[in-house]
Amino acid sequence: MVKFEDVWLRYRHPARQGDAEAEALRGISFEIPDGGFRWLTGPSGAGKTSLLKLIYLAEHPVRGRIEILGTEAAKISRRDAALLRRRIGVVYQDFRLLPQLSAYDNVALPMRLARRNETQVHADVTEILRWVGLEARLNARPDELSGGEQQRIAIARAVVARPKLLVADEPTGNLDDDQAFRLMHLITALNQLGTTVVVATHNTELVKRYPAPRLDIEHGRLTHAD
Amino acid sequence: MRTEPRHRADYLGLREALGDRLLPVLVAAMSFLAALAMAGALASATLAARWQQDATAQLTIQVPQPQAPSADGKTPRLAAVLAALQAMPDVASPQEMSPQSVSALISPWLGADPAALGLALPGVISAHWTGATPPDALGPALAKLSPGTLVQTGALWAGRVAALTTSLQGCAAAVLIIVALVAAAVVAVATRSGLAQRRETVTLIYALGALDGDIAARFAARITLLTFAGAAAGAVLALPVLAWLAALAAPFAGPAQIADSYNLPPALLIALPGLPVVAAGIGWGTAQLTVRGWLRNLP
Numbered sequence: 408m409v410k411f412e413d414v415w416l417r418y419r420h421p422a423r424q425g426d427a428e429a430e431a432l433r434g435i436s437f438e439i440p441d442g443g444f445r446w447l448t449g450p451s452g453a454g455k456t457s458l459l460k461l462i463y464l465a466e467h468p469v470r471g472r473i474e475i476l477g478t479e480a481a482k483i484s485r486r487d488a489a490l491l492r493r494r495i496g497v498v499y500q501d502f503r504l505l506p507q508l509s510a511y512d513n514v515a516l517p518m519r520l521a522r523r524n525e526t527q528v529h530a531d532v533t534e535i536l537r538w539v540g541l542e543a544r545l546n547a548r549p550d551e552l553s554g555g556e557q558q559r560i561a562i563a564r565a566v567v568a569r570p571k572l573l574v575a576d577e578p579t580g581n582l583d584d585d586q587a588f589r590l591m592h593l594i595t596a597l598n599q600l601g602t603t604v605v606v607a608t609h610n611t612e613l614v615k616r617y618p619a620p621r622l623d624i625e626h627g628r629l630t631h632a633d
Numbered sequence: 634m635r636t637e638p639r640h641r642a643d644y645l646g647l648r649e650a651l652g653d654r655l656l657p658v659l660v661a662a663m664s665f666l667a668a669l670a671m672a673g674a675l676a677s678a679t680l681a682a683r684w685q686q687d688a689t690a691q692l693t694i695q696v697p698q699p700q701a702p703s704a705d706g707k708t709p710r711l712a713a714v715l716a717a718l719q720a721m722p723d724v725a726s727p728q729e730m731s732p733q734s735v736s737a738l739i740s741p742w743l744g745a746d747p748a749a750l751g752l753a754l755p756g757v758i759s760a761h762w763t764g765a766t767p768p769d770a771l772g773p774a775l776a777k778l779s780p781g782t783l784v785q786t787g788a789l790w791a792g793r794v795a796a797l798t799t800s801l802q803g804c805a806a807a808v809l810i811i812v813a814l815v816a817a818a819v820v821a822v823a824t825r826s827g828l829a830q831r832r833e834t835v836t837l838i839y840a841l842g843a844l845d846g847d848i849a850a851r852f853a854a855r856i857t858l859l860t861f862a863g864a865a866a867g868a869v870l871a872l873p874v875l876a877w878l879a880a881l882a883a884p885f886a887g888p889a890q891i892a893d894s895y896n897l898p899p900a901l902l903i904a905l906p907g908l909p910v911v912a913a914g915i916g917w918g919t920a921q922l923t924v925r926g927w928l929r930n931l932p
Binding site for chain 2: 493516
């Protein structure tokens with residue numbers, strides 16, 4: 408379950424202290440049940456990425472209560488927070504692939520951090536790379552891949568460890584329609600297997616094609632929550 | 634044809650981020666200085682122990698009016714004192730110094746022929762004290778046979794040598810502490826530089842669920858390797874310099890050491906291999922603290 412209760416987020420702007428515009432999120436409350444799917448929609452700068460950062464524990468709220476996968480975020484130790492992050496798959500808007508690693512090693516990273524054995528790593532990484540259509544590029548470095556290929560590697564990395572919660576920030580932004588729908592198939596398949604999914608997008612076609620409850624955000628406020 | 638993945642274990646890319654030669658070179662310099670400081674401390678302690686032993690054991694007995702009758706009135710004072718010393722179990726090899734030797738000894742002050750000045754020179758006996766306790770009772774005992782007899786030991790000089798040795802060892806310890814602190818500072822700077830270079834990578838690994846300890850261990854392993862290698866190089870480079878210094882110091886350490894001029898003290902040969910281990914420990918600990926402190930700034 409993902410639960411937000413009156414959550415506020417403010418980024419540090421030393422030159423603009425006290426300015427209300429420094430607040431990225433204001434009084435956000437919603438709840439996503441285990442295995443739920445939510446589109447997170449809104450214009451650029453509305454606060455979608457900030458909300459996702461709170462979900463994958465990359466930011467602390469200044470106010471409010473956040474519960475992720477049954478754990479209250481403010482009350483866990485650093486170690487437990489790290490272990491919780493391992494149960495969350497994240498697709499970043501800018502991919503964030505490690506340039507010094509091959510596609511294979513990038514995808515394998517979450518499993519190796521979780522100390523899975525190499526036999527299992529090999530089997531799962533090979534399978535997911537085949538699924539995203541990049542089994543022939545496993546030794547390529549990110550700078551040798553196209554934007555679409557990098558995005559598919561980023562998605563493969565997010566889902567390879569079978570996370571309980573998948574958070575994706577514009578995951579189809581660099582993909583053509585075919586690739587985008589193919590990846591949405593993967594995400595919905597994961598969701599049907601029990602993974603809770605939150606996908607931020609402003610691709611209305613995608614939202615229409617995969618109807619699901621929405622969280623609409625504008626100027627840091629939730630304007631609609633199914 | 635099936636493509637096999639080529640795995641890279643160094644996923645933080647620390648071989649590049651912490652790959653320059655500056656850290657090992659600086660640690661080698663620190664290790665070199667530490668080796669010299671340790672050698673100085675050990676050498677001063679060894680020489681001081683020897684000098685103290687010699688100084689406190691050496692006895693010089695001055696007998697005024699050596700030919701005057703002793704207290705028993707039968708033998709001259711010098712002969713009586715010499716006989717008494719020969720009978721004492723804690724006194725070894727008492728020998729009367731010839732008048733020529735005494736003249737030569739005091740010639741810097743009284744000229745080549747002190748007898749020409751008409752001064753009454755005392756008889757002088759040299760001996761070695763082998764007793765476990767200081768020879769405090771020796772002077773009064775001899776004075777009963779020959780009034781005015783003086784017994785001198787090197788205790789005063791031994792005390793001064795001991796104070797000097799303590800000072801030298803204190804300086805060496807201070808040098809070692811400063812070297813260790815500078816080495817730790819150098820490692821901290823190198824680690825922070827590596828963190829700055831790999832900021833994006835480290836924050837991503839952290840976001841994927843790496844524990845603070847995992848990330849710190851990666852940095853610490855790399856730093857430990859570099860500091861060990863640097864310190865080992867410094868210790869090896871110090872060896873010829875230490876051997877040269879040992880050869881210079883050999884005449885002060887006695888005949889046995891002159892024969893083996895280039896032999897380093899066993900304690901130093903045991904301590905030198907410990908330098909890379911200590912440096913690696915400083916590197917490991919400093920890297921751990923630096924990385925963990927840096928990670929504390931992440932949410």
